[in-house]
Amino acid sequence: MEAIRMENLVKTYGSGSTAVHALKNVSLYVNPGEVVGLLGPSGSGKTTLLQCLGAVIDPTSGRIALNGETVFDNGWKINDLRALRRDKIGFVFQAAYLIPFLSVLDNVALLPMLAGKSNEEARKRAKELLAVLEVDHRSHAKPAELSGGEQQRVAIARAMANQPPFILADEPTAPLDSERSLIVIKLLTRLAQEFKTAIMVVTHDDIIIPRFKRLYRLRDGVAHEEQGQNLPFPD
Amino acid sequence: MINLAVKEISHSWVRYVLTAVGLGLLIGVTLTMTGLVRGMLDDAIALIRGTHADLWVVQEGTMGPYAESSTLYDDVYRNITGLPGVAQASNVAYLTVQVRHANKDVRAQVAGFEHDQPGEPPYLIAGRPVAKSRYEAIADIKTGFRLGDKISIRRTELTVVGLTKGMVSSGGDPVVFVTMQDMQDIQFQKDNTTIYNERNRLSANPKLNRPGSPGLLQAVTEAQQSNQKVNAVLVRVTPGYDPAVVAETIKRWKHFEVYSYEQMRQILQVRVIANALRQLGMFMVILAIVSTAIIALIIYNMTMGKIREIAVLKLIGANNSTIVAMILQQAWGLGIIGFVVGKATATLISPLFPKRVELLPFDAFISFLIVIAICSLASLIAIRAALKVQPASAIGG
Ligand SMILES: Nc1ncnc2c1ncn2[C@@H]1O[C@H](COP(=O)(O)OP(=O)(O)OP(=O)(O)O)[C@@H](O)[C@H]1O
Ligand SMILES: [Mg+2]
Numbered sequence: 001m002e003a004i005r006m007e008n009l010v011k012t013y014g015s016g017s018t019a020v021h022a023l024k025n026v027s028l029y030v031n032p033g034e035v036v037g038l039l040g041p042s043g044s045g046k047t048t049l050l051q052c053l054g055a056v057i058d059p060t061s062g063r064i065a066l067n068g069e070t071v072f073d074n075g076w077k078i079n080d081l082r083a084l085r086r087d088k089i090g091f092v093f094q095a096a097y098l099i100p101f102l103s104v105l106d107n108v109a110l111l112p113m114l115a116g117k118s119n120e121e122a123r124k125r126a127k128e129l130l131a132v133l134e135v136d137h138r139s140h141a142k143p144a145e146l147s148g149g150e151q152q153r154v155a156i157a158r159a160m161a162n163q164p165p166f167i168l169a170d171e172p173t174a175p176l177d178s179e180r181s182l183i184v185i186k187l188l189t190r191l192a193q194e195f196k197t198a199i200m201v202v203t204h205d206d207i208i209i210p211r212f213k214r215l216y217r218l219r220d221g222v223a224h225e226e227q228g229q230n231l232p233f234p235d
Numbered sequence: 236m237i238n239l240a241v242k243e244i245s246h247s248w249v250r251y252v253l254t255a256v257g258l259g260l261l262i263g264v265t266l267t268m269t270g271l272v273r274g275m276l277d278d279a280i281a282l283i284r285g286t287h288a289d290l291w292v293v294q295e296g297t298m299g300p301y302a303e304s305s306t307l308y309d310d311v312y313r314n315i316t317g318l319p320g321v322a323q324a325s326n327v328a329y330l331t332v333q334v335r336h337a338n339k340d341v342r343a344q345v346a347g348f349e350h351d352q353p354g355e356p357p358y359l360i361a362g363r364p365v366a367k368s369r370y371e372a373i374a375d376i377k378t379g380f381r382l383g384d385k386i387s388i389r390r391t392e393l394t395v396v397g398l399t400k401g402m403v404s405s406g407g408d409p410v411v412f413v414t415m416q417d418m419q420d421i422q423f424q425k426d427n428t429t430i431y432n433e434r435n436r437l438s439a440n441p442k443l444n445r446p447g448s449p450g451l452l453q454a455v456t457e458a459q460q461s462n463q464k465v466n467a468v469l470v471r472v473t474p475g476y477d478p479a480v481v482a483e484t485i486k487r488w489k490h491f492e493v494y495s496y497e498q499m500r501q502i503l504q505v506r507v508i509a510n511a512l513r514q515l516g517m518f519m520v521i522l523a524i525v526s527t528a529i530i531a532l533i534i535y536n537m538t539m540g541k542i543r544e545i546a547v548l549k550l551i552g553a554n555n556s557t558i559v560a561m562i563l564q565q566a567w568g569l570g571i572i573g574f575v576v577g578k579a580t581a582t583l584i585s586p587l588f589p590k591r592v593e594l595l596p597f598d599a600f601i602s603f604l605i606v607i608a609i610c611s612l613a614s615l616i617a618i619r620a621a622l623k624v625q626p627a628s629a630i631g632g
Contacts (some may be wrong), residue, residue, distance in 0.1 A: 056550060056627045085626075086552020097547045097629060099239075101246035104238055113236045114553050142246070158551070 001068050003165060003198030004030040004053065009062030011048050022048040024221025026062070030198040031032065032165070035189050037209060037228065038202045040218030046202045049170045049218065054089050055081040067165060086115055090159030090197075092169035096151035098143035104130065104154050105139040111161040122161075129157040133187060149180040156184065160191060167191075167199045178207040185211055186233040239557070240564035243541070254533050255569045258526060259576025262606060265522045266581035267588070274591035279405040279503040282346070283496065286327075288353035288469035289478045291494045292485055298327055298492075300466035301405050302502050307491070309419070312468045318484055320476035325346050325352030326465040331404065334378065334411055335378045336386045341378050343411045344404035345388055347418025356412040362397030368414050373397040377409035387484050388413070391420050405503050407590055419463050523609060530613035534566045538617035545621050546629035547589035558621050563615050570610035574603050 011023040022045040040046050049058045053064065057072060064072040071084060085091075098107045105126050112122035130136040133153040135146075143151055152172060152216045159167050169188065173181035185201070185208050191198045203209065212228035244251050283291075283303070291300075292307070292315060299305020307326075315324040333340040348354040350365070356373040362382045365371040372393040374380040384395045395415060402410040413421070425433075437456055438444045444452050470485070470493075472478045482493040494502065538545070538559040545558055578599060585592035 051627050054550075057625075082549075082552050082554070085550065091550060093629065097543065099544050099547065101243040102237070102239075106242070110237070111551055114551065114557070119237065 002030075002065075003032045003034075003067055004200070005063075005065045006053065006064075007063040008047075008082055009052060009064065010060045011045070011057075012060045015179065021221055023052070025058070026218075026221070026223045028216050028223050028225070030166075030200055032198050033192050034214070035185075035192050035199040035201060035212065036202055037212035037215035038218065038223075039204075039209065039215060044114050044218040045221060046218055049223075050200065050202060053166075054168045055084050065212060086111070087162055088166060089162050090162070090164040090167040092152075092159045092167065092172040094171040094174045095121060096143065096148075098154060098158070100143055103140050103142060104146065107143065107154060108157045108161050111155050111158060114131055114201075115162055124163060126157070128203075129160055130154070132189035132191075133157045137220040148175045149177075150181070152176060152180075152184060153187070156187065156191075160195075163195060167197055167198065168173040169201045171202050171204065173203065173205050173208060178205075179181060181205055181207055182211075182233060189233070236557075238564070239561040240568065243475075243537075244562070244565060244568060247273065251537075251565075251569070252572065255572035256527075256576050258529060258569055258573035260580060261522060261526050262602070263584070264572050264577075264578025264579025265519055265526075266577055266594065266599065266602055267592055268515055268519055268522075268587055269602065270581060270585055270592035270594045271588065271590060272512060273593040273595055273598065275407070275508050275511060276504050277486055277593055278401075278403045278407055278591055279508055280500050281401050281403055282344075282405070282410060283499050283503065283614050285357040285399075285402055286354045286469055287357070287471070289472040289474060289496065290470040290485070292324075292468040292470060292489075292491045293494070295467070295490050295492050298494075298502050298506070300327070301499075302506055305466050305492075306464045307466070307468060309463045309465045310489075311465075311489070314489060315468055315485060317472060318481070318488070320481035320484065321470055322473040323352055323471040324468050325354055326351040326415055327354040327467050327469055328415065328421060328465045329404075330387060330418070331386050331406070331408060332421075334386050334388050336380060336384055341380075342408050343374075343378055344406075344408045345411050345413055345418065345421060347401050347415045347421075347465070348412055349415050354531060356397065356399055356402070358399070359397040360400045362395070364397060365412070365414060366396070368416050370394060371396045371414070372417075373399060373412040375399045375402040375409035375411070377403060378411060380411075386411070388421050390424060390426075391417055393417065399592075403591075405508065405551050415465075423463050523605070524616070526606075527609045527613050530566060530569055530610055533569065534562060534614050535617045535620070536561055537565060538621050542621070542624055546624050546626055549624070550626035550629045555622055559618050562618050562621060563611060566610040566614040567607060570606040574606050 006026055006028050009023055009026040013020040013022055038046050052059045055121060059072055063070060066088065100157055105123060108126035109122040113119065114123050127136060130139055133156060135150050135153045136147055138150060173184050176184065188199055191197055210229040210231045213230040215226050215228050216223040217226055248596060293305035295298040297303050297305045309326055312324040312326050315321055326349060330345045333345045365373060370393050372386060372395050374395045376398050380386060380395045382395055386393055386395060393567055403408060414595055434456060443455050473480050478495055482495060485491060485493045548558060581594055585594060
């Protein structure tokens, strides 16, 4: 069974003469443990697609199923969607968007806490993740004291914190140099294999694109599946 | 769950604390003004409370003797003493004058009283009660007089033998107690020329100065000279009698106005100082509005400064209640720090006021509740903005 399945998805912003048809008819899938790339020119609807998948905005029509369960369109309320985001979906953005007044550790631990875990349990989990992402030596620093790459790794740790079955990453390597970009993608790929996480990565990055095994290209509101080069990561 | 409000404040506390302290000064001013109002209310009734009287008998149709002038003949009390239910009745007189001591004038309210009767000075903090019927006075410490000081009121010279505390008129002037005999002198003593002239006028009147009745002129002269007035008669009711019934009897038979302690208190507190209170009240309302605006502005600024983080929090699944709690707690924090600073400020500055400032724990408690209510109210705009922000706005681009 696919982890993510999207069928005939339509998203139109606004209505009438000012309507923007961002997604016209998108169908795609992602398997568990798979990292899939999402490409397309600026304004082609990549972010819109991720937001629909992540239950951040409502699609206009179509169907989305996560692990076989239809999450759109079955009349879910805002609270159900919030819980879905908290428990099932990890987000990584172009910028890390860490909470500046929380330590690195608490930024990651916040998610398990919001999900009802005790502080000790949440911090223990956050420590483990930071160690996996090799930023645990900066646990007690504030985000502003970290480099861009370190911040992005913390953001990935946060996205992983509730062990979500899905991670949606919107240009996660945009602020990073090519070397660090590769490290981040390598990390996501490792996490996907290790935890059977389904990961979708939006990117423009020429260093990264050849690493995908499978990818989708958005053009005129429709997603076209392509085979990637599946280049190995350098050590 | 970690406390996001506390985490944020401790991350950048300087501006927050400075704001809270500024707010605290405003609260301090408000608390001091509340204390001033309390002081005024309390001062207004200090004199009537000190009298230990049950009823005030005053001139018919007046609200005297404190709120307006009232005049009674000095023998009225004799008629009242005979009525059923009246245990004691005594004359009192009040006069606001300059009291002179060592070439310095002090504005004071001189109160005439009778020994062992209602209207007598209450508890003394120093010295002794008046022992002679003449030329001794009890002064409130607010006059600045000390035991043994020689003071003069108009043409009467007196010695201060005792001191009271907190005895002031409804206008806030300290009270100097003198015996009724001294009081009559102070109020009505005529200088020698006037006495001489009046005597001549009487003896020149053939109707009064008749050869056949030698005592007549003498009697008329004495009557005229003792034709003296007081301001009120204080009545203490015999235990077991209802003051209201006794008051009704006096009113009906003697045609005076009679007020109970409660009525007198209302006249003083409601009518006499109502205007002053209204002005202070107005000022406090303005201060409350200003404080609300300041807190609202600060909280709104703080919230808009982290609106992106709030969007991220929403995106990663934080409840609205988590976000509302963060904003409210920060607003309450301002209120709590502000209140502590304000209370300290009020306590420090209140002794510097010429009028008494009375800071009651009850008022502080009510003020605290109002501060918290104002903080909550002031957060509403920020909370609205925070709840309106879309989680999608965190993932622009
Ligand atoms: N909230 C919105 N309201 C109206 N139109 C929108 C909104 N968000 C996006 N759009 C429009 O939808 C289209 C797709 O936008 P989207 O942000 O998904 O593109 P993108 O592929 O992520 O572009 P980029 O590579 O520049 O990030 C664009 O034409 C954009 O102007
Ligand atoms: Mg985009």
